[in-house]
Amino acid sequence: MQEKENIFHSFNRRVIVNLDPRSPEAESYRAIRTNILSSNLTNPPKVLMLTSAHPEEGKSLTSTNLAIVMSEIGKKTLLVDCDLRRPNIHAILGLDKSHGLSEVLYGEEEWDKVLKRVGIENLHVITSGAIPHNPSEIIGSDKMKLFLEELKQVFDIIILDVPCILAVTDSIILSLLADCIFMVVMAEKTPREAVLRSMSMLADVKSNINGIIFNKVNMRRSHYYYYYYYGSRKRRDK
Numbered sequence: 095m096q097e098k099e100n101i102f103h104s105f106n107r108r109v110i111v112n113l114d115p116r117s118p119e120a121e122s123y124r125a126i127r128t129n130i131l132s133s134n135l136t137n138p139p140k141v142l143m144l145t146s147a148h149p150e151e152g153k154s155l156t157s158t159n160l161a162i163v164m165s166e167i168g169k170k171t172l173l174v175d176c177d178l179r180r181p182n183i184h185a186i187l188g189l190d191k192s193h194g195l196s197e198v199l200y201g202e203e204e205w206d207k208v209l210k211r212v213g214i215e216n217l218h219v220i221t222s223g224a225i226p227h228n229p230s231e232i233i234g235s236d237k238m239k240l241f242l243e244e245l246k247q248v249f250d251i252i253i254l255d256v257p258c259i260l261a262v263t264d265s266i267i268l269s270l271l272a273d274c275i276f277m278v279v280m281a282e283k284t285p286r287e288a289v290l291r292s293m294s295m296l297a298d299v300k301s302n303i304n305g306i307i308f309n310k311v312n313m314r315r316s317h318y319y320y321y322y323y324y325g326s327r328k329r330r331d332k
C-alpha cells in the first residue's frame with residue numbers, strides 16, 4: 095500500500111489506480127475496454143479518440159483511465175495529449191508537460207525521446223509539449239500522419255486525448271486519423287442539440303461515432319452499483 099501511494103500520489107484521485115479495483119467506476123472502464131476490443135475481433139481498432147461537444151465533460155480523465163485498463167491486460171498502450179490548447183494529461187498523471195507532441199510535430203524531438211512512463215506496466219505517455227501558436231495546423235500536418243503511422247507499428251493501442259468539437263476544429267481533423275471514435279457525454283447535462291451538432295460535424299467528414307460514453311453518471315442509480323454491493327456482501331460473508 096505504501097509503495098502504491100508513493101508511485102501514484104501525484105495522480106488525480108479519480109485515476110483508476112486510486113479507485114477500488116472492484117468499484118463500479120473501475121468496472122465501467124473495463125466494460126468500455128471490452129466493447130472496444132470486441133467491436134472488430136479480426137482487426138481490432140488501434141487508434142482510439144474520445145471527444146465531446148463541450149469542454150469539461152471528462153474526455154481527459156476517461157482517456158487516461160481507458161489507457162490504464164488497456165495496459166492492465168497487457169496491451170502496449172500509448173496515451174497522447176493532442177489537446178494543444180488546454181492540455182491536461184500531464185496534470186492528471188503528475189507529469190511535466192514539456193517535451194511532448196508539439197516538439198515532435200515541429201521536428202525538434204524524435205517521438206521515442208519524448209515517451210514518458212508513470213510506473214504502470216505497458217503504459218506510455220506523450221504529453222502536449224509547449225502550447226503552439228497554430229495547433230490546428232500542426233495537428234493537421236503530414237508530420238502528424240507519419241508520426242501516428244510509426245506509432246501504430248510499435249503500440250497495440252494509441253489513445254488520443256483531444257479538444258471538444260464545438261469550439262475548435264482539431265477534433266474533426268484528428269477524427270480522420272482514428273479507427274474508433276467515442277463521444278463523451280455528461281449524463282443529464284450535455285444538451286441533446288450539442289451532441290447532435292457534434293455528430294453531424296463528424297459525419298460531414300465521414301467520421302463515424304462508434305459509441306457514446308455517459309460520464310459523471312450517478313453510480314448509485316446504475317446497475318453496476320447493485321453488483322458492487324452484491325460482491326462486497328459476498329466477500330464479507332466469507
Ligand SMILES: Nc1ncnc2c1ncn2[C@@H]1O[C@H](COP(=O)(O)OP(=O)(O)O)[C@@H](O)[C@H]1O
Binds near residue numbers: 108149151182
Ligand atoms: N466520472 C467522473 N467523476 C467525477 N469527476 C469527473 C469525472 N470525469 C471527469 N471528472 C472531473 O471533471 C473535470 C473535467 O474533466 P476532464 O477530463 O478534464 O474533461 P475534458 O477533458 O472533457 O475537458 C475534472 O475536474 C475531472 O476530474
Ligand SMILES: [Mg+2]
Binds near residue numbers: 255256
Ligand atoms: Mg481534456
